[in-house]
Amino acid sequence: MELQALLARPIVLPSQPRAVALLLNELGSAQPSLRRLNQFFGTDPALAARLLQAANAPALGAERQICGIPEALALLGMGELRKLVQAAPLGASSRTVPGVNLQNFWRYSLNTAKLARSFAGLVHHNQMAAFTAGLLHGLGELVLHLADPDGMQAVDAQLAPLDPRRAKVERRQLGYCYGQVSAELAARWRLPDEVVDALRHHDAPFKNEAYEPLAGVLHLAAWRARAREAGLGERELAVSFPGEVGVTLGMDIDMVLQQDPFDWTAQPEY
Template identity: 30%
Template sequence: MDIEHVFADLQSLPSIPKVAQDLMLQFDNPSSSLESIARNIEKDPVISAKILRLANSARFRGSRDSSSIEDAAMRLGFNTLRTLVMASAVTGAFKAVPNFDLKDFWLKSFEVAGIARLLAKQTGVDAEIAFTCGVMHNIGELLIQTGAPAVAERLNNASRSGASGRAANETLHLGFGYPEVGAELARRWHLPNVIQQAIAFQARPMQAPENAPLPRIIAQAIVVCEALQEHGGATPEAMAAVSGPLFDGIDLDTLFKQLPAVLEADQAFAQLLT
């Protein structure tokens, strides 16, 4: 089986609304203004509702409620707005299915995203793009679990040895794994190449193209996330479990001090979106 067969067998291919795709292009255009972006956001009632909810949440709430998209956009700022539009579009593209905890999936994805943002800030990489890559890093698994149950069963059987060898086992059994499926979906969605690369090379970051730091950041974030889950949070034991060449140049003391507050805030962000 190859990836083309997987996509051919999908019961339905999730899609990102055209408004969201247009918005992502607009965000990448240096001549775009918050006012023009707000006008386009208003075309999508689902994204508009989520933006208003976030702007009026405890995290961003001002002295008065935001009642218009333009006002909410000004309050959230360009980078947060870009992140929210992409995250809203992606989370809204998938529907819940039996025997798969969609909410838990997104909460874990947002945890990886929050860690990736902190790591990006340490290394001088665009933190919001790193966050978006973190949100999307595992959409290959989500696509298969929700759209191709027969393939999901084969991948799940290949992955039972644990997370550390999961991608290698998937590739050994099927010739590809969730990262490749996710990268192909990102390509079909016409997402930026940096996001496609981050998804595709997350399990083999040292093989990523030169001058592509995001695969390594996502790989680091996944390892940290697994350590947090295994050791009950940002504990000394969790930090001790995070080591090796992958983390060369990372200030783990600073990272683990920042994690609790940041992850709590991003969990609230995820709850608003899912």
């Protein structure tokens, strides 16, 4: 299926029931805490995407300027936030997205966002944009499975959706990968160009004519989070480490591994 044909299909991205419940509870309080709202929106890729889409709407005058959840919360009123969360479809079933374990996906997305924010701090890049890119970059994988579940079975038969080599296999099979789908969505949501470009090029940062550091940051973060999901050992980490990207950013494998979040969300035993 061509990319534009894929994107033309109506897709509903599911949210975590827990995140929705926590947000509605906070928004129902007499004085909602912006800190807690930021925390809860920051755990759910689909909710964060809806929030940023609303904040970058032309009517608010900040189109393609709002790259982070805190900025978006400052623009939108509590009533608007409540309507946005109430309208969020829930990923309540294991079959909500065929071929994708949503619990794993949500955990992976949050871990990637935390890592990207940390790496961005080391290289003096925009940490808010890095967190957003990390949180949203995998949404294209959900779109691929929702729009063409039968077609994605052939890809899934080769590699799991969160395998570190996933983007290469999708490019070979489909002609594009989940990152490009995520980038097209972000562009349609009017997110800032730096976020869109990072999503589009993160799987292969040096194929972009003008190398974007945020794409490199996201590349390293996604590699580390996927390696964590795959349970890679020391030798496998050393062999698979994207050294070219690391050298460009001035980060070796030890620096990358030392930035692991102290509060990794719960991981399965390997």
